[in-house]
Amino acid sequence: MAGIYLDHQASTPMHGIVLEAMLEAGYGNASSIEHSFGWAAAAKVERARQQVAAMIGSDPDEIFFTSGATEANNLAILGMRKERKRGKDRVLRSAIEHKSVLAACEALSEYGFSVDEVAVDREGKVSPDAIASMVTAQTALISIGIVNNEIGIIQDIVSIASKRSNVFLHCDAAQAPYATDLSGVATICDMLSLSAHKMGGPMGVGALYISRELQPLITPILFGGGQQQGIRPGTLPLSLCVGMGAACEIVASSGMEERARVAEIRDQFLVYLRQGGLDFELNGTKDHKLRHPGNANINIKGADAEQLLAMLQPEVAASTGSACTSGSLEPSHVLTAIGLSMEEAASSIRFSVGRTTTESDILNAAKAIVSAAARLA
Structure with a gap:
C-alpha cells in the first residue's frame, strides 16, 4: 500500500x-x-x-x-x-x-x-x-x-x-x-x-x-x-x-530494543520538522523518557489539523487523536484536559512511528508535512 x-x-x-x-x-x-x-x-x-x-x-x-x-x-x-x-x-x-x-x-x-x-x-x-x-x-x-x-x-x-x-x-x-x-x-x-x-x-x-x-x-x-x-x-x-x-x-523478548530504536526515529522526525521550518509545539511532556517512544503529538501553529491531514493524503497517514473518537466534532478531551485551548487542540496532530518506520519514511514525511503546512498558511 x-x-x-x-x-x-x-x-x-x-x-x-x-x-x-x-x-x-x-x-x-x-x-x-x-x-x-x-x-x-x-x-x-x-x-x-x-x-x-x-x-x-x-x-x-x-x-x-x-x-x-x-x-x-x-x-x-x-x-x-x-x-x-x-x-x-x-x-x-x-x-x-x-x-x-x-x-x-x-x-x-x-x-x-x-x-x-x-x-x-x-x-x-x-x-x-x-x-x-x-x-x-x-x-x-x-x-x-x-x-x-x-x-x-x-x-x-x-x-x-x-x-x-x-x-x-x-x-x-x-x-x-x-x-x-x-x-x-x-x-x-x-x-x-x-x-x-x-x-x-x-x-x-x-x-x-x-x-x-x-x-x-x-x-x-x-x-x-x-x-x-x-x-x-x-x-x-x-x-x-x-x-x-x-x-x-x-514484546517480552525484544521490547526494550524496539523501544530504544523507535524513540530515536521519533526524535529524528521532530528534528526534521524543525529543520524544515515548521512552527510547532510538542503537546504533553517534553521529557521523552516519560513519553511513549513513538508518540509525537504536536500543535502546528495556525494550522487546521483536519485540513492538513486531508492535504497529506495518500502520502502520509496520521490522526488528530484516538481512532475511537474519529468523526467527533468536539476537540480532544485529552488535549483540553492538559490546558490547550480549543484552537490549539484543533491544530494538533498525533504522529506515531513504530518498529517498521524507517529513516527514509520520517524524512519524506517531514518534507510532505512542511510543504502542506506552507500551502495551508
Whole structure:
C-alpha cells in the first residue's frame, strides 16, 4: 500500500512471526472436550494465555481473552457493579482516560455509582497524592491508563498504586507494551487491559488480567456460556488468541530494543520538522523518557489539523487523536484536559512511528508535512 504510515498508536502492522503462528493454529473449538481437535485447540489457547501472563508477570489462570481492550475495560469497570452492595459506590479515574473507560464509568453510574475525576497537569501526569486525597471508604475502583493513547504520557503507576489505600486498581495498558516494561505490572494492579493490535498482533482480540483474589467479585457483562470461568463466556477465537500470545512473547523478548530504536526515529522526525521550518509545539511532556517512544503529538501553529491531514493524503497517514473518537466534532478531551485551548487542540496532530518506520519514511514525511503546512498558511 502506498503512503507513509505514521499512525502506529491507532494500530500496528502485524509481525510476520505472529501471522505464521496464526496460520499454523489450525481449527477446533477449545471448549470441545470430547475429541482430539478440541484438546489441541485448548492446548494452544492455554499456551497463548501463558505467553500473555509471562509478559506482565501474572499466572495464566488470571488471563481472560476478550475481543479487545475496549471490552476488557468495560468488563473491568462494569464488572465491579455488585460492589455497591458492600457500600462501595464510587469510581476514580483520570481526566485523560480512553473513551472506553470514560463511557464504562458513565454506564456504571446507572447502577448508582458516582464517578470522581482526577485532574492532570500540563504534561498529562496523574498525581499520586491527588489519588490519595480522593480515595474514600466508598471507593470501589481506581482506573488509570499506564500510557495515554493521544499524548503518550507514561504514568508513574508504581507510585499511584502505593497511594490507593487497598482500593482495587485497574490499568488500561493497551498502549503500554511498546512504551514501558510490563514484566512485573501484575504485582501492583488488580486488573489490566491489553490489546493485541497495538503490539504487532491481530485485530479483534485483547485480554484482561484479573488477580485471583478479585475474580470472585467480578460480575460478567456477557452471559450464555461457562468458558473462561464464566467471567468472559463465549467461544474463543483460536487463531486470534494464538496471535496475541505470539505478539506478547515478542514484546517480552525484544521490547526494550524496539523501544530504544523507535524513540530515536521519533526524535529524528521532530528534528526534521524543525529543520524544515515548521512552527510547532510538542503537546504533553517534553521529557521523552516519560513519553511513549513513538508518540509525537504536536500543535502546528495556525494550522487546521483536519485540513492538513486531508492535504497529506495518500502520502502520509496520521490522526488528530484516538481512532475511537474519529468523526467527533468536539476537540480532544485529552488535549483540553492538559490546558490547550480549543484552537490549539484543533491544530494538533498525533504522529506515531513504530518498529517498521524507517529513516527514509520520517524524512519524506517531514518534507510532505512542511510543504502542506506552507500551502495551508
